[in-house]
Every structure is written in structure tokens, then in C-alpha cells.
Amino acid sequence: MFYREAGQFKASYQEDQQIFPIRQDRIGFWVAMAFLFLAVPMIANQYWLQAILTPVLIFSLAALGLNILTGYAGQLSLGSAAFMAVGAFGTYNFMLRIDGMPFLVALVLGGLCAAAVGILFGLPSLRIKGFYLAVATLAAQFFIVWVLVKFGWFSNYSTSGVITAQQVEIFGFAFDTPLLKYLLTLVIVCVFALFAKNMVRSATGRKWMAVRDMDVAAEVIGIRLMGTKLQAFAISSFYCGVAGALYAYMYLGTVEPEGFNLDLSFRILFMIIIGGVGSILGSFIGAAFIVLLPVFLNVVMHTSIGAFVPPNIAANLELIIFGGLIVFFLIVEPHGLARLWQLAKEKLRIWPFPH
Amino acid sequence: MQFKKSLMLGAAVAGLLTTGFAAAQEQYIGLPSYRVGAYAAGGTGLYGGWIDYMTLVNERDGGVGGVKLTWEECETEYNNARGVECYERMKNRGPTGNSVFQPLSTGITYSVLDRVANDKIPLVTMGYGRTDAADGRVFPWVFPLITTYWSQNTAKIKFIGMKEGGMDKLKGKKIVNIYHDSAYGKETIPVLDAQAKQYGFDIIHIPVAHPGNEQQSQWLRVRQERPDWVILRGWGVMNPTAIRTAARTGFPREKIVGVWWSGSEEDVIPAGDGAKGYIAAGFNVAGRDFPVIKEIEKHVYAKNKGNMEDKSRIGSVLYNRGVVHGIITLEAMRTAQAKFGAGKSLTGEQMRWGFENLNITDERLAELGASGFLPPLATSCMNHEGSGKVKFQQWDGTKWNVITDWIDSDQSLVRPMIEESAAKYAAEKGITPRDCSKEM
Numbered sequence: 001m002f003y004r005e006a007g008q009f010k011a012s013y014q015e016d017q018q019i020f021p022i023r024q025d026r027i028g029f030w031v032a033m034a035f036l037f038l039a040v041p042m043i044a045n046q047y048w049l050q051a052i053l054t055p056v057l058i059f060s061l062a063a064l065g066l067n068i069l070t071g072y073a074g075q076l077s078l079g080s081a082a083f084m085a086v087g088a089f090g091t092y093n094f095m096l097r098i099d100g101m102p103f104l105v106a107l108v109l110g111g112l113c114a115a116a117v118g119i120l121f122g123l124p125s126l127r128i129k130g131f132y133l134a135v136a137t138l139a140a141q142f143f144i145v146w147v148l149v150k151f152g153w154f155s156n157y158s159t160s161g162v163i164t165a166q167q168v169e170i171f172g173f174a175f176d177t178p179l180l181k182y183l184l185t186l187v188i189v190c191v192f193a194l195f196a197k198n199m200v201r202s203a204t205g206r207k208w209m210a211v212r213d214m215d216v217a218a219e220v221i222g223i224r225l226m227g228t229k230l231q232a233f234a235i236s237s238f239y240c241g242v243a244g245a246l247y248a249y250m251y252l253g254t255v256e257p258e259g260f261n262l263d264l265s266f267r268i269l270f271m272i273i274i275g276g277v278g279s280i281l282g283s284f285i286g287a288a289f290i291v292l293l294p295v296f297l298n299v300v301m302h303t304s305i306g307a308f309v310p311p312n313i314a315a316n317l318e319l320i321i322f323g324g325l326i327v328f329f330l331i332v333e334p335h336g337l338a339r340l341w342q343l344a345k346e347k348l349r350i351w352p353f354p355h
Numbered sequence: 356m357q358f359k360k361s362l363m364l365g366a367a368v369a370g371l372l373t374t375g376f377a378a379a380q381e382q383y384i385g386l387p388s389y390r391v392g393a394y395a396a397g398g399t400g401l402y403g404g405w406i407d408y409m410t411l412v413n414e415r416d417g418g419v420g421g422v423k424l425t426w427e428e429c430e431t432e433y434n435n436a437r438g439v440e441c442y443e444r445m446k447n448r449g450p451t452g453n454s455v456f457q458p459l460s461t462g463i464t465y466s467v468l469d470r471v472a473n474d475k476i477p478l479v480t481m482g483y484g485r486t487d488a489a490d491g492r493v494f495p496w497v498f499p500l501i502t503t504y505w506s507q508n509t510a511k512i513k514f515i516g517m518k519e520g521g522m523d524k525l526k527g528k529k530i531v532n533i534y535h536d537s538a539y540g541k542e543t544i545p546v547l548d549a550q551a552k553q554y555g556f557d558i559i560h561i562p563v564a565h566p567g568n569e570q571q572s573q574w575l576r577v578r579q580e581r582p583d584w585v586i587l588r589g590w591g592v593m594n595p596t597a598i599r600t601a602a603r604t605g606f607p608r609e610k611i612v613g614v615w616w617s618g619s620e621e622d623v624i625p626a627g628d629g630a631k632g633y634i635a636a637g638f639n640v641a642g643r644d645f646p647v648i649k650e651i652e653k654h655v656y657a658k659n660k661g662n663m664e665d666k667s668r669i670g671s672v673l674y675n676r677g678v679v680h681g682i683i684t685l686e687a688m689r690t691a692q693a694k695f696g697a698g699k700s701l702t703g704e705q706m707r708w709g710f711e712n713l714n715i716t717d718e719r720l721a722e723l724g725a726s727g728f729l730p731p732l733a734t735s736c737m738n739h740e741g742s743g744k745v746k747f748q749q750w751d752g753t754k755w756n757v758i759t760d761w762i763d764s765d766q767s768l769v770r771p772m773i774e775e776s777a778a779k780y781a782a783e784k785g786i787t788p789r790d791c792s793k794e795m
Contacts, residue, residue: 046443047443047444047446047447050439050443051439051442051443052440055436055440096783146536149536149538156783159487159541159542159545159776160461160465160485160486160538161537161541161542164468164469164783164784166783251436251439252436252439252465252466253466253468253469253470254465254466255466256461256462256465256538257538258538258539259435259462259466263434291436294430294437295437295444298429302428310662310664311388311390311428311662312399315388315389315390315391315430316390316391318391318430
């Protein structure tokens with residue numbers, strides 16, 4: 001009843017091609033943006049900004065990167081965390097070694113480093129597919145972390161192998177409070193999400209999807225496989241690299257190569273599986289689900305039965321519930337939470353008269 | 356929805372905590388524990404020991420200086436991002452916020468390193484974490500107490516020298532350093548190289564890739580090199596595998612010296628009989644024959660208030676290390692109360708002063724019922740390590756036996772390296788080191 005596009009006529013190509021063709025979606029989108037940019041800074045405290053919202057945004061960006069590669073171009077990858085590490089260490093070294101390097105330029109350069117490495121490890125994708133490719137990208141995961149530990153140059157010869165993020169200044173303005181860091185992250189993530197959305201709506205994304213659905217057919221209609229696959233690897237790694245740099249500069253402050261381990265790669269993969277493979281919105285929902293649910297369960301457990309149950313059992317119970325919920329959602333909707341949202345919208349369109 | 360719901364829940368918890376106990380003064384201690392995952396054995400033992408000690412002090416003495424101890428656990432799963440979330444969640448709980456943060460994970464330590472100075476919460480890392488934080492001028496809020504990796508490594512070489520009959524006998528000897536190929540494992544290489552030069556022994560570094568459950572080639576190399584000693588700098592499953600493989604290749608276990616992360620029951624029992632004779636360093640010792648452990652059994656477990664489900668683990672290396680965490684934290688609280696007044700909740704700043712002015716003498720340890728349990732400790736603005744001493748224990752197949760007294764580290768070698776590294780960090784971050792003569 002309320003969510004219906006009846007009466008909304010498209011009078012120009014521009015209107016027909018916009019991201020949200022339905023007015024209600026546009027309103028919802030701008031309300032969400034206003035909430036994130038205006039309301040959150042006013043109501044959220046330091047804990048929410050620093051420990052919840054900023055990491056969710058950063059992981060959303062990483063999930064977005066992986067979604068471009070896996071969800072749209074159909075190339076399974078287990079190296080996302082390693083590409084994040086390249087971005088973080090790349091940005092660190094650009095900031096460290098070039099005097100007066102602006103942070104945003106270093107961020108992009110760090111992302112480009114990750115893109116270059118991504119292309120390199122994307123080369124096997126020209127010959128191998130599916131699970132075999134996942135194993136090949138596993139090599140990236142171990143190799144990159146090993147290189148960062150092995151060669152002290154990357155961490156500026158720190159004995160413990162960690163890097164400490166420098167102060168972030170943009171046009172002489174220091175981004176040092178949780179609120180400013182949150183806002184900067186939000187701006188960057190929004191811009192990248194917009195780029196991603198437009199890429200997948202344009203010829204670029206259609207080529208990826210053609211390759212994903214059947215690469216022989218794609219080749220027959222004139223899509224160059226090599227260029228398309230490597231492009232997907234480059235853009236995906238670029239996104240992961242920027243996410244990695246934000247992870248170091250906006251969130252943790254100090255990172256070690258081992259922090260970007262296989263475990264993190266798996267978490268990012270789970271984010272897109274839960275959120276929705278091949279969906280921009282799904283990357284955000286998935287990241288929120290994987291990051292927030294364990295924290296939420298931990299808080300609930302402490303406030304409800306924490307006082308009576310031995311801590312060992314409570315801690316394991318949280319994991320059991322977490323795993324159980326993942327299984328539940330995958331059974332209810334194998335296409336991810338983003339698909340649930342889409343179904344809800346379709347239902348809403350015809351509500352309250354479904355027939 | 357989730358956002359709002361847990362926000363409300365969080366507010367409700369905070370409300371409960373502040374109103375429910377307002378009558379009695381209390382000191383809140385947030386425990387970022389891990390009870391699930393690959394390192395759960397370490398987390399349950401250590402945090403169990405720590406909680407048991409705090410329960411003991413609450414039950415027997417009614418808290419410290421009339422202030423009851425309260426605590427809350429937060430599951431980190433040994434994951435950096437979860438650790439940061441726990442840190443942020445617990446930071447403002449209790450009447451004066453979190454008193455101290457001790458994550459028992461080097462990764463989490465690094466992740467909160469920048470935050471503690473802003474939030475004014477001391478970060479205490481016993482036997483792990485950032486070594487150069489021992490320089491308190493650059494790291495006022497970080498305390499790598501008792502001993503760092505570099506210090507204990509010089510103590511190991513000293514122990515080997517003692518066994519050989521004098522440090523001059525080390526000349527021409529060959530030592531192999533088998534290390535976990537990670538930042539953690541590589542951290543002692545510069546110290547070993549410097550010492551090799553100083554004493555004239557040969558040092559060979561052999562890496563083991565994570566997780567280290569296959570070490571045939573490394574130990575074959577050890578057999579070819581025929582070293583006099585092997586230093587084991589392992590972690591997790593790498594330790595029992597190393598000991599088992601050493602047994603198979605016939606390297607005498609009496610000549611293997613492990614770091615403290617290679618020296619708990621959990622490291623040797625899986626290796627079975629092959630572990631007999633293996634030696635490991637420790638800044639606390641194993642065993643139940645200490646008055647403090649007996650008190651815990653009497654006041655806590657007899658009343659069924661203990662934290663450990665498996666009571667046989669009481670007195671194990673990791674459990675006792677947890678008790679050490681408890682003792683030192685509460686001693687810092689006592690020290691701070693002596694200055695800022697007893698009977699009140701201390702702020703993070705006051706706790707920091709307590710950690711910086713610790714003086715746990717042998718007499719004090721005797722009063723606590725912990726003589727020989729942990730080394731005496733005295734910290735200062737310059738020195739956030741406080742002791743550097745370790746004991747060596749040998750596994751006899753069923754239990755750890757202490758085979759040395761406290762062995763001192765070689766601070767003449769370690770301290771300049773710490774200061775150099777800390778100065779580099781200060782320069783990179785633009786920190787002006789404190790002037791310790793002005794500190795009180």
C-alpha cells in the first residue's frame with residue numbers, strides 16, 4: 001500500500017537509470033544517510049563509534065571488495081585478508097617514507113599496491129576455476145603475510161613486526177577523535193559503495209556477471225576473459241587494500257601481519273555468504289551480522305544467565321548459538337540476508353492485498 | 356533494531372552496576388578472557404587463577420583496604436577486533452571505569468596500545484606484549500611486568516652458561532634457536548645474535564612455520580648441526596611436536612630450554628614420556644605447596660566458589676600465573692591506596708601510579724604466602740619491567756620441578772636495546788619522553 005511505484009512515471013533516461021528507481025527507496029536511502037551522518041554523531045557514544053560502527057563500516061568495505069570478485073565475477077578467493085594487509089602496509093610505507101604525503105593519496109596508493117598484488121595472484125584464475133582457484137588464492141594469503149614478517153623493511157625494522165599508524169591529517173586538520181574517524185570512514189565507504197554500485201550496473205559489471213555465469217559463452221559474445229578477470233581481481237583487491245588501510249588507521253592504530261590471517265579471510269567470505277553473494281547491500285548486512293552478532297550474544301549472555309552459568313559454558317554457548325543462527329539463516333534463505341530484504345520489499349508492494 | 360536493543364541493554368547493565376552496589380566501595384576490573392578457540396586452555400587456566408585469587412581476597416579480607424573487588428569477563432576469542440570491542444565496552448564500567456586491562460594476547464595489546472593513554476587505563480602485559488614498553492618514559496601507561504622476551508632470553512643464556520660451568524665456557528659452543536616463524540618468534544633473534552658475539556658461541560636460527568605440527572626437517576637439521584643446546588621459542592601445538600620430534604631424532608631433552616609459552620603442562624603432557632627432562636623458563640612456578648594456593652583451596656574451593664571446573668588444574672603453571680596476575684594487580688591497588696587513601700575506588704590514573712611504584716619485596720611475598728612463587732618486583736618511572744628474573748623448571752614426566760633459584764637477566768645488554776627501540780617509537784609517533792626526575 002505504502003510501498004508502491006504506481007504513479008511514478010519516468011520522463012527521462014536519467015530518471016529511468018537512477019540507482020533507486022522507486023521514490024520510497026530514495027526517501028529511505030536519504031533517511032538512512034541522514035541518520036548515519038547527522039543523527040549518529042549526536043547520539044552515539046565513544047563505544048558505539050569506536051568499537052561497533054567503525055569496524056562494521058570497514059569490514060563492509062572489505063566484504064564489498066570480495067563481493068565484486070566472488071559475487072559478481074564468480075572467482076572464489078581466500079586471500080582477502082592478505083590484500084588488506086598489503087593495503088595497510090603499503091599506506092604505512094608511503095606515509096613513512098615520503099615527507100608530507102597526504103593521507104588520502106597514501107590510502108589510494110596503498111590500495112593500488114594491493115591491486116597490483118591482486119592482479120599477480122589473479123593470473124592463475126585464467127586457467128583454474130572454482131575451488132581450485134580458492135586454493136590458489138590461499139597461496140596469496142600465506143605468502144603475503146610471510147613476506148611482511150620476513151622482510152623487516154615493510155615494518156620499518158620494528159623488532160616485533162608491527163606497524164603503528166601515523167597521525168592522520170587532511171589539509172592540516174587532524175582526524176584524531178573517534179567521531180572524526182567514524183565520519184571519515186563513512187565518507188570513504190559511501191564513495192566506494194557508490195562506485196561499486198555503478199560499476200555493477202554498467203558494462204563493467206555485466207562483463208563480470210557474464211564471465212561468472214558461463215565463461216565460454218562470455219568469450220563467444222566477445223568478452224575478453226583475461227582482461228575481465230584480472231580487472232575484477234584488481235578492483236576487488238583495491239577495495240580490500242583500502243579497507244585494510246582503514247582497519248589500521250581508523251580502527252586499530254597498530255597492526256601486525258599475523259592479524260591479517262586466514263581466519264580474517266574466512267570471516268570476510270562468511271560475510272558475503274550470509275549477507276548475499278552478488279549484492280552490494282548484502283556486503284553491509286553480512287558485515288554487520290558477523291561483526292555484531294557475537295558481541296550482542298556476549299552482552300546478552302552476561303546480562304541474562306551469566307551469573308548462574310559457569311563462564312566456560314557461557315562462552316561456548318555463545319559460539320553454538322552464533323553457529324546455529326548462521327545455519328538457520330542459510331536454510332531459510334540460501335541467497336543471503338539481502339535476498340530476504342528483497343522478498344520483504346516485494347511482499348510490501350502488494351500488501352495488504354496479495355491477490 | 357539490534358542497535359537499539361543492545362544499547363538499551365547496555366544502559367540497563369550500567370545502571371544496575373552503579374546503583375546496585377553503591378553502598379559498598381568497589382573496584383572494577385575488566386577481564387578480557389578467552390575461553391573458546393585454539394588458546395582456550397591458556398585462557399581458562401590463567402583467568403581462572405586470577406578470578407580465584409580475587410575471590411579469595413574478597414572472601415577472606417573483604418577486599419583490598421575495605422574496597423570490594425568486582426569483575427566482569429568479556430570473551431575475546433584471542434581475536435584483535437573482539438579484544439578492542441571488549442576494551443571499549445568495559446572501559447567506563449564500574450564506579451571509576453576499568454582499573455587495568457590485561458588481555459593476555461600480544462595482538463590485542465598492540466591494538467589497544469594507543470587507546471590506553473587517551474582513556475587513562477593502565478595496560479599490563481606480564482611476559483608478553485611490547486618489549487620496549489619497559490621504558491616507562493615513552494610508555495607511561497604500559498607495563499610489561501616481571502620480565503620481557505629479551506630479558507628472559509639473556510637469563511636463558513645465563514642458565515646455559517651455569518650448566519656449562521661458567522659464561523667463559525660458552526665460547527665455541529653451538530646453540531640452535533628453534534622459533535615460531537612469526538613476529539613473536541623472531542623477536543629474540545637480535546638479542547641472541549648480540550649475545551653470541553659477546554660470549555663467542557655459534558647461534559643457528561631455525562624457523563618453524565605456523566602452526567608447527569610437522570617438524571621433521573627442522574630436527575634433522577638439528578641432528579646434522581649437533582648443537583650443545585636448543586632454545587625452543589614455540590607456541591601452541593608447536594611445543595609438544597618439537598619435544599616429540601626431538602625424542603624421535605634422539606636429541607637429549609635435558610638440553611632443550613623453552614620459553615614460558617612452551618613451559619606449561621599443556622605443552623608437555625601431549626608429548627608423553629618423550630618430554631621427560633625437558634627444561635622451560637617461567638616467571639612463576641608450578642605446584643600447590645604454596646600458602647597462597649592452600650588459602651585458595653580453603654576459602655574458595657571449600658565454599659564451592661572456585662572458577663575452575665577441572666580442579667586438577669589448580670597449581671598448574673598457567674593457573675599459578677593467573678594467581679600472579681591477581682597478586683600483582685592487587686598489590687598495585689594497595690600501593691595506590693597507600694598514596695591516594697584507602698576505602699575509595701581508585702581511578703585508572705591512580706592505579707597507574709600504583710603499578711609504577713610497586714615494591715614487592717621478599718618479606719611482602721612471604722606475607723602473601725607466595726615466597727618463591729614469583730620474583731620480587733620493584734618498578735619505577737624508568738623501569739616498567741621491575742624484575743627480569745626467571746626460574747627454570749624441569750619436567751619429570753608427571754610434574755614440573757624447580758631446578759634453579761631466580762636467575763637475573765643481563766640488563767646491561769637489554770636495557771640499551773629497549774631504550775633505542777623506544778626512542779625510535781617516540782620519534783615515529785612524535786612523543787616527548789617523560790622526565791623521570793620530575794615524576795612523583
